[in-house]
Amino acid sequence: xxxxxxxxxxxxxxxxxxxxxxxxxxxxxxxxxxxxxxxxxxxxxxxxxxxxxxxxxxxxxxxxxxxxxxxxxxxxxxxxxxxxxxxxxxxxxxxxxxxxxxxxxxxxxxxxxxxxxxxxxxxxxxxxxxxxxxxxxxxxxxxxxxxxxxxxxxxxxxxxxxxxxxxxxxxxxxxxxxxxxxxxxxxxxxxxxxxxxxxxxxxxxxxxxxxxxxxxxxxxxxxx
Amino acid sequence: xxxxxxxxxxxxxxxxxxxxxxxxxxxxxxxxxxxxxxxxxxxxxxxxxxxxxxxxxxxxxxxxxxxxxxxxxxxxxxxxxxxxxxxxxxxxxxxxxxxxxxxxxxxxxxxxxxxxxxxxxxxxxxxxxxxxxxxxxxxxxxxxxxxxxxxxxxxxxxxxxxxxxxxxxxxxxxxxxxxxxxxxxxxxxxxxxxxxxxxxxxxxxxxxxxxxxxxxxxxxxxxx
Numbered sequence: 001x002x003x004x005x006x007x008x009x010x011x012x013x014x015x016x017x018x019x020x021x022x023x024x025x026x027x028x029x030x031x032x033x034x035x036x037x038x039x040x041x042x043x044x045x046x047x048x049x050x051x052x053x054x055x056x057x058x059x060x061x062x063x064x065x066x067x068x069x070x071x072x073x074x075x076x077x078x079x080x081x082x083x084x085x086x087x088x089x090x091x092x093x094x095x096x097x098x099x100x101x102x103x104x105x106x107x108x109x110x111x112x113x114x115x116x117x118x119x120x121x122x123x124x125x126x127x128x129x130x131x132x133x134x135x136x137x138x139x140x141x142x143x144x145x146x147x148x149x150x151x152x153x154x155x156x157x158x159x160x161x162x163x164x165x166x167x168x169x170x171x172x173x174x175x176x177x178x179x180x181x182x183x184x185x186x187x188x189x190x191x192x193x194x195x196x197x198x199x200x201x202x203x204x205x206x207x208x209x210x211x212x213x214x215x216x217x218x219x220x221x222x223x224x
Numbered sequence: 225x226x227x228x229x230x231x232x233x234x235x236x237x238x239x240x241x242x243x244x245x246x247x248x249x250x251x252x253x254x255x256x257x258x259x260x261x262x263x264x265x266x267x268x269x270x271x272x273x274x275x276x277x278x279x280x281x282x283x284x285x286x287x288x289x290x291x292x293x294x295x296x297x298x299x300x301x302x303x304x305x306x307x308x309x310x311x312x313x314x315x316x317x318x319x320x321x322x323x324x325x326x327x328x329x330x331x332x333x334x335x336x337x338x339x340x341x342x343x344x345x346x347x348x349x350x351x352x353x354x355x356x357x358x359x360x361x362x363x364x365x366x367x368x369x370x371x372x373x374x375x376x377x378x379x380x381x382x383x384x385x386x387x388x389x390x391x392x393x394x395x396x397x398x399x400x401x402x403x404x405x406x407x408x409x410x411x412x413x414x415x416x417x418x419x420x421x422x423x424x425x426x427x428x429x430x431x432x433x434x435x436x437x438x439x440x441x442x443x444x445x446x447x448x
Contacts, residue, residue, distance in 0.1 A: 131363060131370075135431050137381040137406040139355060145417045146355075148409035149378065155370070157361040182361040185372035193369040201434050207359050210425050210445075217441030221434075 001123055002098030004048040005040050005160060006090040009033055009057075009105025010079045021057055022206060023105045024064060028219045031064050032206065035108035035219075040101075040160075041072045043115040049074035051105075052090045084176050087183060091172055099123060100168050101160035102183045104205055109218055111200040115160060121197050122162035129162075129184045130199030131155035157182060158199040167192055225347055226322030228272040229264050229384060230314040233257055233281075233329025234303045245281055246430060247329040248288060252443050255288050256430065259332035259443075264325075264384075265296045267339040273298035275329075276314045308400050311407060315396055323347060324392050325384035326407045328429055333442055335424040339384060345421050346386035353386075353408045354423030355379035381406060382423040391416055 009023040023033045033051075040047050053061055055078045064070070077093040079086035087102055099122055103110065114130050121128035134156055138149040161183040163171075168183065171190035180186050184194045202218045204211060233247040247257045257275075264271050277285055279302045288294070301317040303310035311326055323346055327334065338354050345352035358380055362373040385407045387395075392407065395414035404410050408418045426442045428435060 129363070134362075134380075136429055137409070138358075139353070139379050139381050139408070139418070139420065141377040141379065141420070144419075146379070146420050148381075148403070148405060148412055148418075150403060151405060153365040154373065155363050155365065156358075157363050157372075179372070179374060181372060181375060184363070185361070188372055194363070194372075195368075196363065196365070196370050201432070205360055208425075210442075213445045214438055214441060217438060218434075221437045 001164075002048070002096060003044055003046075003101070003119060004050065004094070004096045004098065005101040005103055006050050006052055006087060007033070007036055007040070007103050007105050008052045008079070008083060008086050008090070010052065010054060010083055010086050021054075024057075024060065025212060027108055027212070027215055030068060032108050033105050034068065034070055036103065036105055036110070037072050037074060039108065039110050039112070040103070040115065043112050048094070048096055050077055050090050050094055051075070052077045052079045052086045054079045082176070084180055084186070088172050091169055097165045099162055100165050101162040102168075103160040106206040107159055107203055108206075109200075109202040109204060109215060109222065110158070110160065111203065114158070114200045114203060117197040118160050118162045121195050122164065125193075125195045126164045126167050127162070127184065127187050127192050128195040128197055130158045130160070130203070131196045132158065132199045132201055155196065157184065158203045158205075163187055225388075226272070226320060227268055227270075227325070227343060228274065228318070228320045228322065229325040229327055230274045230276055230311060231257070231260055231264070231327050231329050232276045232303070232307060232310050232314070234276065234278060234307055234310050248281075248284065249436060251332055251436070251439055254292060256332050257329050258292065258294055260327065260329055260334070261296050261298060263332065263334050263336070264327070264339065267336050272318070272320055274301055274314050274318055275299070276301045276303045276310045278303045306400070308404055308410070312396050315393055321389045323386055324389050325386040326392075327384040330430040331383055331427055332430070333424075333426040333428060333439060333446065334382070334384065335427065338382070338421075338424045338427060341421040342384050342386045345419050346388065349417075349419045350388045350391050351386070351408065351411050351416050352419040352421055354382045354384070354427070355420045356382065356423045356425055379420065381408065382427045382429075387411055
């Protein structure tokens with residue numbers, strides 16, 4: 001099946017305490033998003049790459065591409081107000097059939113093996129996501145106190161999350177629901193079962209300044 | 225109230241793919257466990273420190289202390305077969321009253337602020353643990369498939385977990401139960417409510433070689 005990926009880069013710099021959107025921050029000397037796009041290009045150089053960006057960041061992005069001479073082909077789509085709307089916009093803006101992956105722009109350290117497992121499994125089962133085990137204890141808040149949660153069988157979900165195009169397109173016609181924490185939960189609500197594959201532990205989501213420190217360190221580790 | 229801490233260092237090197245127990249691996253030039261013990265000494269230099277170690281590691285530990293001239297006073301207690309038994313042994317081997325913290329030996333990056341918040345809150349409420357929010361989506365395995373889990377209100381639990389001595393001593397008289405994933409869950413099963421305080425994100429649990437890479441990087445970051 002033909003392969004596409006929607007790279008969703010919606011974040012502002014707020015949680016990073018930075019004016020630069022986090023997806024443009026430098027990682028190993030290049031904007032973070034370059035690494036993310038390159039990871040998919042390295043997986044399959046004919047993959048269709050759609051980058052979903054907030055409208056007010058598109059000009060800066062184009063400038064960065066020129067400045068760094070970044071020439072992996074990708075289409076740009078305007079993001080929406082929420083992640084749900086951004087993915088929806090992305091799905092509307094191109095007509096590809098086959099397999100559609102959705103990936104967080106701020107996960108630059110996804111491995112080729114992870115991408116490959118997710119796409120292969122989605123090709124067979126229709127929907128697949130990468131997960132890693134939880135190594136720490138978990139608690140659920142209940143009012144002023146909390147209750148311990150059995151971590152057995154609980155997994156941390158990463159991206160890319162990959163689906164057959166008809167499955168994800170139909171699922172995203174649903175109304176938004178607060179239980180939609182990721183694309184798999186949207187597809188699941190639509191009635192589809194999600195297969196899990198093993199992710200790579202370096203594939204962290206960069207959400208705060210400490211994550212950026214860890215990402216730089218993991219990048220060096222993976223390159224050495 | 226008088227303060228004590230049980231530092232539980234039960235791990236072998238197996239998950240680290242290393243012959244050296246992970247708590248003895250070097251972090252910034254010193255055995256990891258030195259950093260952990262120093263963190264508690266820096267919080268309160270009159271805190272009673274009890275180190276729970278597997279019997280077959282005690283000699284190596286004593287040699288390391290001599291070799292590195294490590295002279296923060298601590299008592300050594302033989303560990304048990306499981307973490308539950310190790311904590312139990314620790315509680316039996318000293319008679320201190322007051323506040324007893326239990327800390328994972330492989331969390332060398334706990335901050336003074338985290339320790340302080342946990343002990344202060346336990347002094348007021350009887351039982352406190354540090355937590356940090358979950359920033360990623362979670363899924364629960366159900367047979368061959370899985371179900372998305374609302375991460376709202378779910379927290380990752382760290383250590384030290386601190387309790388009034390009578391509370392933890394009585395709780396540890398219970399029979400072992402598979403739901404005992406940490407000390408708070410033991411105390412909770414005994415009928416006690418657990419208060420949550422904010423942990424520090426650097427306070428990671430070192431369980432695999434990648435964690436060691438991240439810890440080294442966080443150590444440099446915190447020292448800079």
